[in-house]
Amino acid sequence: QQPVQSPQAVILREGEDAVINCSSSKALYSVHWYRQKHGEAPVFLMILLKGGEQKGHEKISASFNEKKQQSSLYLTASQLSYSGTYFCGTAADRGSTLGRLYFGRGTQLTVWP
Amino acid sequence: DGGITQSPKYLFRKEGQNVTLSCEQNLNHDAMYWYRQDPGQGLRLIYYSQIVNDFQKGDIAEGYSVSREKKESFPLTVTSAQKNPTAFYLCASSSRDRGYSNQPQHFGDGTRLSIL
Secondary structure (H helix, E strand, O other): OOOEEEOOEEEEEOOOOEEEEEEOOOOEEEEEEEEEOOOOOOEEEEEEEOOOOOEEEOOEEEEEEOOOOEEEEEEOOOOHHHOEEEEEEEEEOOOOOOOOOEEOOOEEEEEEO | OOOEEEEOOEEEEOOOOOEEEEEEEOOOOOEEEEEEEEOOOEEEEEEEEEEOOEEEEOOOOOOEEEOOOEOOEOOEEEOOOOOOOOEEEEEEEEOOOOOHHHOOOEEOOOEEEEEO
């Protein structure tokens, strides 16, 4: 049930935009997005819920396509601080209280000045 | 400040030895999780617990054991049965307000385990 992230890696110049996708073969209840700097803990970015609206966080936003069981993370006008590995975590569509997430393998984003 | 504390930051294991990784949280979260991270593999769930004295196996539980005697603590033991323990181990916690799947997971800074 591990979701598939694409692309595996992205290299950008400051100010450029990027899109990271997260797809699942299973029906999804929620999609979580995290960013991890090398050697550090993952940091929570946002959660998207089934039936919910597109979320935004400064210049980082995300959408959830329930029909396709896919979420996309949009990074606009990227900054050097956006560099890191982005993970999506998915929870099954059962309204469950189990709370376990299945994480993708990550997308490594590098922003150059 | 509330958060999750993992210790030690670096740990070395000898052949045939069991080692225990500590995870403590003061966020009053009900659920706690242990993940293993290898390069290019993402985060793989080892064990998780939603309440004291109860826990469930994740996807790669073989060679590991846990306990949940207190709400704040969820130690992970890497046993000698785990033949390839070298990895970065992350502990996380979350609340169950409105359902665990709605709540973000908060991560500790990790423990890097290596074999001597």
